[in-house]
Amino acid sequence: DVKVTQSSRYLVKRTGEKVFLECVQDMDHENMFWYRQDPGLGLRLIYFSYDVKMKEKGDIPEGYSVSREKKERFSLILESASTNQTSMYLCASSFVDYGYTFGSGTRLTVV
Amino acid sequence: QQQVKQSPQSLIVQKGGISIINCAYENTAFDYFPWYQQFPGKGPALLIAIRPDVSEKKEGRFTISFNKSAKQFSLHIMDSQPGDSATYFCAATLFSGSARQLTFGSGTQLTVLP
Numbered sequence: 001d002v003k004v005t006q007s008s009r010y011l012v013k014r015t016g017e018k019v020f021l022e023c024v025q026d027m028d029h030e031n032m033f034w035y036r037q038d039p040g041l042g043l044r045l046i047y048f049s050y051d052v053k054m055k056e057k058g059d060i061p062e063g064y065s066v067s068r069e070k071k072e073r074f075s076l077i078l079e080s081a082s083t084n085q086t087s088m089y090l091c092a093s094s095f096v097d098y099g100y101t102f103g104s105g106t107r108l109t110v111v
Numbered sequence: 112q113q114q115v116k117q118s119p120q121s122l123i124v125q126k127g128g129i130s131i132i133n134c135a136y137e138n139t140a141f142d143y144f145p146w147y148q149q150f151p152g153k154g155p156a157l158l159i160a161i162r163p164d165v166s167e168k169k170e171g172r173f174t175i176s177f178n179k180s181a182k183q184f185s186l187h188i189m190d191s192q193p194g195d196s197a198t199y200f201c202a203a204t205l206f207s208g209s210a211r212q213l214t215f216g217s218g219t220q221l222t223v224l225p
Binding site: 004030031033035040041042043044045048050051054056058090092094099100102103104105 | 115117120145152153154155156157200209210211212213214215216217218
């Protein structure tokens with residue numbers, strides 16, 4: 001089975017901190033994605049990457065950046081965390097476009 | 112800008128009943144329509160999917176009905192079971208930029224009562 005592993009299940013950070021969320025996939029997938037999930041809003045795409053060192057903005061990239069130095073690892077960075085970034089963050093990967101595999105999520109609380 | 116609208120937000124069904132979740136989309140460029148199931152503490156997992164050239168797809172107790180002219184599709188869960196209690200997301204996908212992207216509906220929390 002394809003596995004997408006997110007390094008932390010729960011994180012509590014202070015306002016203004018720089019936050020790193022890590023995601024690793026083990027099936028050599030080309031594409032990786034970061035979503036945030038909020039009640040009533042579904043999943044919204046923050047950034048995605050289709051190759052190493054390549055990235056594209058999704059629907060809500062403001063306040064976030066990403067890094068993909070290796071094919072299997074995709075990091076989401078909150079440059080200066082704010083309370084409105086409290087959310088569930090989901091990482092996903094895909095190969096030939098159609099099949100997305102999600103990680104179990106990181107619940108981030110910014111206080 | 113919500114391109115996929117999902118309803119209802121929550122649904123309570125008796126065991127053995129039929130659960131129906133509806134979605135509507137706006138962008139006619141969408142070419143693949145998956146449904147995802149999410150249990151608490153887990154990420155969404157692909158449940159069933161359909162292409163727009165097909166009007167219905169059935170897998171076990173789960174059926175997608177697709178109406179291309181109305182730009183609507185729905186998930187039917189027959190003989191609903193308590194184990195089906197989860198959040199369900201419809202989605203639509205198209206190739207945009209450099210990769211295929213998923214656009215999700217807002218989700219439906221299904222509770223099946225024993």
